[in-house]
Amino acid sequence: MYSRLQALQRFFYSHYFFGGMRQSVGVLLPALVLAGIFHMYAIGFIASIGAACVAVIDQPGGPRRYGTNGMLAAILMGSLTALVTGLVVGHSLLVWVAVPAMVFIFSMLTVFGKQGGLLGFACLLIMTLTLRQPLTSHDVLQHTAYSFFGGVFYFVYSFIIHRLMWHREEQQALSVAMFATADYMAARAQFYDVNIDLETSYRRLIHAQALMTEKQQAARDTVLRELPHGSGKADRLRAKALNIFIDMVALLDTLVATHTDYATLRRTLPESDVLVFGRDALLKLSRNVSDVAFNIARGRHAKERHSVKAELRAIEYEIETYRKNGMTQDNPEVYALLVQILRRLRNATRLVDRMGGHLREDNSVELVDRRLEQSLNRFLTRSKWRLGMITSNLRxxxxxxxxxxxxxxxxxxxxxxxxxxxxxxxxxxxxxxxxxxxxxxxxxxxxxxxxxxxxxxxxxxxxxxxxxxxxxxxxxxxxxxxxxxxxxxxxxxxxxxxxxxxxxxxxxxxxxxxxxxxxxxxxxxxxxxxxxxxxxxxxxxxxxxxxxxxxxxxxWEHSFMGSLANALKRANQEYLSTGLHYATLTRAQQLARAGASSNADGSTDPTLDAEQHEAELRWRLARKNMHIAFSNYASAFYRMMDEPVKRQKHVPQLNNLLIQNHILASQITAAIPVLASLDAVPPGIENSMVAVTRYLDDQEADPPASIETAGDLATLAYPLRQMVKAASLIRKDMQGLSHA
Incomplete structure (x- = not known):
């Protein structure tokens, strides 16, 4: 997809290279200064070891307070590790007990997630490098002190760099997430190519989605860690980065909501130009997103973009031709699906153009969604460290x-x-x-x-x-x-x-x-x-x-796949239930506004507005958690597929769960906004939602044989049928795993 030159450009403008430079300079500087100026080679080397221990924690992305706390913990625990290792390394019996014991303790820190694993590795690193040679008691204290001051130096150095280069870090984290989003769009475009196998396309898409979820979470934690509160230069820069991030997430929602039964689409319209134009439009939009990401990393404005107007007009012409040929009567669901794809592509084009517009100097710094301003910190990653997490895992x-x-x-x-x-x-x-x-x-x-x-x-x-x-x-x-x-x-x-x-x-x-x-x-x-x-x-x-x-x-990964599958199902259940609650309150709000318009003062109930806003936030949070749960499940599944064949258990069921959960989440994203826009929910649609909910609760259900398709309701027929089918298959596969 990308040339080697483009890949190199993406790397050198990314936070990986910038972070590597920051870490390398911080680690080498004590040694270069002490050895090059004062000729203190041994002291400089030890100080660099302490700095390297702290540098392990200083990874790009993530809330800054977690990085600060992690580096402080690395300084204290690393110094204690150096002291203990230095004291035992000269005693042949103690070292055989202390070293494996420290390795076990530090390796158990993985229970605290990625940050805990990095802290454990930092302590293991300083322990290993302290094992280089035996030390006297006096040398141990000196070694520990030099290592401690090396860690303190890196902490101060990193704090200063972060304060000076905070906007650069935001730009790079955001650009990496947007590059991953562009790759995801390119992978989705392959579904419209009849020459590419659907199974291969699904595999590439899920890999791309898992990677994109990880990068977007890193960008979320970086961009949202400090929000704009005024109109100064720093606040304007933060507002621009925040606007781009909000539009990037909205673009993802638009893309996810376009999921369909591509096998049926290819079978129904195998030679249709709609597939060709849809593929080309997505590929062009992917290149546009990639260009915007590259310009964000360079701090420049995108001068030109690949226009998709021709593809959109061609799709519109093809759909109109199908309408004249009677598709609205012969196959109304496929027709509604094509119309929905066209609308989603238009929305995606609008969002991509707006993201590019945020880079202009004269562009407004008002948030594109003011409703999120006071609630964005709820989307940050939260970490809890408790001693009980270690003791409960000692089994x-x-x-x-x-x-x-x-x-x-x-x-x-x-x-x-x-x-x-x-x-x-x-x-x-x-x-x-x-x-x-x-x-x-x-x-x-x-x-x-x-x-x-x-x-x-x-x-x-x-x-x-x-x-x-x-x-x-x-x-x-x-x-x-x-x-x-x-x-x-x-x-x-x-x-x-x-x-x-x-x-x-x-x-x-x-x-x-x-x-x-x-x-x-x-x-x-x-x-x-x-x-x-x-x-x-x-x-x-x-x-x-x-x-x-x-x-x-x-x-083996198969031992954990059942719990990950349960977590993914629960995430989809929460996504559905919060979405239905949001749709219900939105309909109630619309009715209240319609009634208020006939009143003399035209006022609405502020309590209802606040409840609807809170419901929308909960739905968005559930969506984020669903994407994370899906990414965790998909990553574990593909890790299992890299293990020996005899250790790959229940592959068909797990693979089908992967696909069906993806379909279910996509159709929830597509259906909820439509449900929210209705004046009332017809019985067939209501019963379909009840069936989906019962299936996910592992209960028997009786979905309706037909669903209302009059007018705009046709856009709900296909998503609801897919949701019912996916929920039923998820229930069946989960029962199979439970019995196995």
């Missing part, structure tokens, strides 16, 4: 406990292997030097091993190949030049790229991180190519141990 049926036990066992085994090598190999050979660097095996394991089997196995290969290539690149650099200035430049570039790529391409990140570490060791202890070979041997051993231990108390 074998907990995936977090199994992961902690697995990685603790791997670390203990790594220590045994390292000790065995030191004892077996003669002291004058590899052993004497190897003992000081065996921590690299432990570092490899904590980087590779993840709670899921598939991700651990995937990272294993990436890490191994990345280290191999990184060692080869280091050899080339060392053979091409002996200039320390060149080495320093390469070291800084490798550090920036390593931090930038860790969330984008893990293998490339492993290449740059390996090169960075080898250059660091060159400056600390110049020794030629022996360290390069040592790093490679360490990595191979770490990968082998990680792979072997990944089969110990594994947590």
């Amino acid at each position: 074998l049926d907990s995936s977090h406990c199994r992961y902690a036990m697995r990685i603790a066992l791997a670390i203990a085994l790594a220590m045994v292997v390292a000790r065995f090598i030191v004892v077996v190999i003669p002291e004058e050979g590899l052993g004497s030097d190897y003992s000081g660097h065996s921590y690299w095996i432990i570092l490899t394991i904590i980087v590779i091993m993840k709670p899921g089997f598939a991700l651990t196995r995937q990272r294993n290969g990436w890490r191994l190949f990345g280290t191999l290539i990184g060692c080869g690149v280091a050899l080339v650099v060392f053979n091409l030049t002996s200039s320390n200035d060149v080495y320093l430049i390469v070291l800084i570039m490798a550090s920036i790229m390593g931090y930038s790529l860790v969330q984008v391409n893990y293998m490339l990140a492993a290449i740059f991180n390996t090169l960075f570490v080898l250059l660091v060791f060159h400056f600390l202890a110049p020794g030629g190519s022996f360290v390069i070979g040592e790093r490679l041997i360490d990595t191979v051993l770490g990968c082998i141990i990680a792979l072997l231990c990944s089969y110990v108390l594994p947590w």
Whole structure:
């Protein structure tokens, strides 16, 4: 879809690269200043270790207060970890008990989600790097103090950068989310291409939707963390970013509501130009969104866009032709569906044009939806940290406990292997030097091993190949030049790229991180190519141990799919119930306004207005939660499909649940606004909604044989039938999973 040049542009203007630069500079600055100016090489290295521990938490996106609290926790817990590790590393018995125990405790922090996992990894990182060499009691206190001040330095540095570059961070988080939205639109366009298999199209769409949900949540937490409150320059910038975000979410709703039975559409209209024009219109809109995203990242105004007027007029002409040929009588539901697709494309075009208009300097900074102004903070991610979350997971049926036990066992085994090598190999050979660097095996394991089997196995290969290539690149650099200035430049570039790529391409990140570490060791202890070979041997051993231990108390994804399926069904139930409540209050409000217009003062009940607004907010919150639940389920399902075949359980039911929940959510999005606009709900439509609700409550239902289709009601017939069918199939598959 995109050329390599466009992909590179997207990366270098993204918050990944900007965040990588921020982290790299913050980590290297203590070492560069202390070593380059004051020649305190050891102190500078230790301070950089402390800074690196805190930098792990400083990830792009998310509410700023969580990042601040996480970095403060990393400073305190990292310093305590360095102190304990330094005290036990010189005692052969204590280290065998303390290190696996700390690994288990820090790995259990994954119960607190992504932020907890990052904090645990930060502590594991500083523990591993403190294992490099034995320390005296005096050295331990100094090491802890230098590490602490390094972490404090990074915290202050990050705080200053965030205060100065807050708008840049918002722009980049927003642009990444919009790029993901553009990719989602391109994936949806494939459904209108009869030459592409529907199953393949669904797979691509769900992958794109899961990724888009993640990026939009990161943008939501970044853009909404501080809202505009005045008319100053900063408030105007915040208002523009907020307007673009609101329109981006509205665009997603418009796209989701266009879901249809594409198999029926292709079968009914296999040679129709409507499919071709619909595909081309979506592809053009996708390119427009991508262009807007690119201009947001660059801080520029979009000068030109790809017009979709020709496609919209052609679709309108085709629909009019179908009407004249009698489709309204012969197949009214398909005709209503085509009209609905045209309306959605028009709405999408309007939203995309408005997003581009927000970038103009002369554009108004008024919010596009003033009703949301006082409630946007309710859409932020909330995190709760309780000690009970850890204690309640200290059991074998907990995936977090199994992961902690697995990685603790791997670390203990790594220590045994390292000790065995030191004892077996003669002291004058590899052993004497190897003992000081065996921590690299432990570092490899904590980087590779993840709670899921598939991700651990995937990272294993990436890490191994990345280290191999990184060692080869280091050899080339060392053979091409002996200039320390060149080495320093390469070291800084490798550090920036390593931090930038860790969330984008893990293998490339492993290449740059390996090169960075080898250059660091060159400056600390110049020794030629022996360290390069040592790093490679360490990595191979770490990968082998990680792979072997990944089969110990594994947590297969199918074990968790049932609870994720239940969570997704409940999210759709909440989405439907809040939507129906919103539609009911909206109809009541319309009746009240109609009655007020005949009164002398023309006033309406403010209580009813407030209730309707609150109901709409609850529906929007339920929609956000539904998208997150769907993303969690889809991601887990595709992780399961990457596991061994014999560990893939109930694939047909789980795949069908994925599709039917997607259909149900899409049709809810399409139906609720129409229900809200009606003066009264006819019996057939009312009974259909009751049937959907009963099916989702795991009860028998009797959906009506026919649904009213007079006038605008025809636009509800197809969504309601799809909702009834999807809810029925969800109930059937959930019962099958329960019995299994």
